[in-house]
Amino acid sequence: MDDLGIIPPHQFGFRAKHSTIEQAHCVTAIIQNALEAKEYCPAIYLVIQQAFDRVWIQGLLHKVSEYLPMLYTKLLQSYLTSRKFEVHYGEAVSNIKPILAGVPKGSVLGPLLYILFTANIPTTDKTELATYADDTAILASHPQYEKAIANLQDAVTEITKWTRRWKIEVNTNKTVYVMYTLRNCPPTYITLNKVQIAASPSVKYLGINIDSRLNWKIHIEKRNGMNLNSAFDHYSG
Numbered sequence: 001m002d003d004l005g006i007i008p009p010h011q012f013g014f015r016a017k018h019s020t021i022e023q024a025h026c027v028t029a030i031i032q033n034a035l036e037a038k039e040y041c042p043a044i045y046l047v048i049q050q051a052f053d054r055v056w057i058q059g060l061l062h063k064v065s066e067y068l069p070m071l072y073t074k075l076l077q078s079y080l081t082s083r084k085f086e087v088h089y090g091e092a093v094s095n096i097k098p099i100l101a102g103v104p105k106g107s108v109l110g111p112l113l114y115i116l117f118t119a120n121i122p123t124t125d126k127t128e129l130a131t132y133a134d135d136t137a138i139l140a141s142h143p144q145y146e147k148a149i150a151n152l153q154d155a156v157t158e159i160t161k162w163t164r165r166w167k168i169e170v171n172t173n174k175t176v177y178v179m180y181t182l183r184n185c186p187p188t189y190i191t192l193n194k195v196q197i198a199a200s201p202s203v204k205y206l207g208i209n210i211d212s213r214l215n216w217k218i219h220i221e222k223r224n225g226m227n228l229n230s231a232f233d234h235y236s237g
Contacts, residue, residue: 001112001116004067006067006116006119007115007116007119008119008121008123008131010123010128010129010130010131011115011118011119011131011132012026012130012131012132013111013115013131013132013133013134013135014111014112014115014133020132020206020207021206023130023132023206024205024206024207024208026130027043027130027137027139027205027210028208028210028214030128030130030139030141031043031139031141031180031210031214032214033141034139034141034180034181035180035181035182035213035214037141037143038143038182038183039141039142039143039148039181040141040142040143040144040145040148040149040179040180040181040183040185041139041140041141041148041179041180041181042139042140042148042149042152042177042178042179042180042188042190042199043137043138043139043140043152043177043178043179043180043203044137044138044152044156044175044176044177044178044190044192044197045135045136045137045175045176045177045178045203045205046136046137046138046159046170046175046192047134047135047170047171047174047175047176048134048136048168048169048170048171049169049170049171050169051114051133051134051168052102052103052105052110052111052114052134053101053102053105054101054102054167054168054169055101055102055103055113055114055117056101056117056166056167056168057080057081057100057101057102059117059166059167060080060103060113060116060117061073061076061077061080063116063117063119063120064076064116067116076109076113079104079109080103080104080113082098083098083099083104084096084097084098084099085097085099111133114133114134115133117166118131118134118168120162121136121159121162122155122158122159122161122162123155124151124154124155124158126140126142126151126154126155127139127140127151127152127155128140128141129155132206135205135206136159137205138152138155138156138159139152140152140155145185149188149190152190153190153191156190156191156192157191160192160193170192170193172192172193172195172197175192175197176197176200176203177189177190177197177198177199177200178199178200178201178202178203178210178211178212179199179212180212180213180214181212181213182213187199199212201218202218209222
């Protein structure tokens with residue numbers, strides 16, 4: 001995969017010499033640069049619904065056939081298709097049902113197949129894309145408020161079309177939109193699948209709480225709260 005350059009540079013998930021910390025640093029560096037330049041930097045953090053479980057197998061095989069020799073495609077087709085499952089609960093056993101979507105959970109190839117399936121996610125030259133497996137951040141910094149919003153909305157619209165084409169569902173209830181700026185601006189929203197995503201003061205991305213002014217106040221408060229609760233549980237136990 002590395003030799004062929006299939007995995008895009010914005011994808012840090014399940015790759016050697018890449019980590020959540022490094023991807024989080026990339027995202028916060030973009031925000032920091034925008035704040036220092038006194039720009040507006042709207043960002044949206046997409047949450048994919050049941051990402052690994054709902055991979056469209058035929059779509060994945062189609063993409064793999066474009067990347068790899070037919071022998072690999074046939075091997076993966078045998079691996080992914082004609083799978084079945086049954087549920088055991090106590091002594092009860094369900095009927096056997098076919099598995100029609102998804103990559104095998106807990107498998108070595110599962111994560112790699114997912115990032116291959118999403119490798120062609122659309123990008124624009126006016127926005128920055130950061131992905132870690134299915135965690136997807138889109139940022140659009142610009143000196144003009146209206147331009148920043150429009151650039152982000154255009155990128156989201158293109159990605160929305162792409163998700164529909166490849167049967168990927170975005171969870172609009174968990175998707176978060178944050179406007180990073182030190183300047184005053186009116187309340188805004190980004191439209192995703194005809195749903196208006198209102199701006200939030202912060203987002204938790206790859207384990208880090210990133211607030212709209214990047215002062216880390218919310219992250220520190222949450223971390224201190226976790227430490228205090230852990231200490232209380234320790235001593236009360």
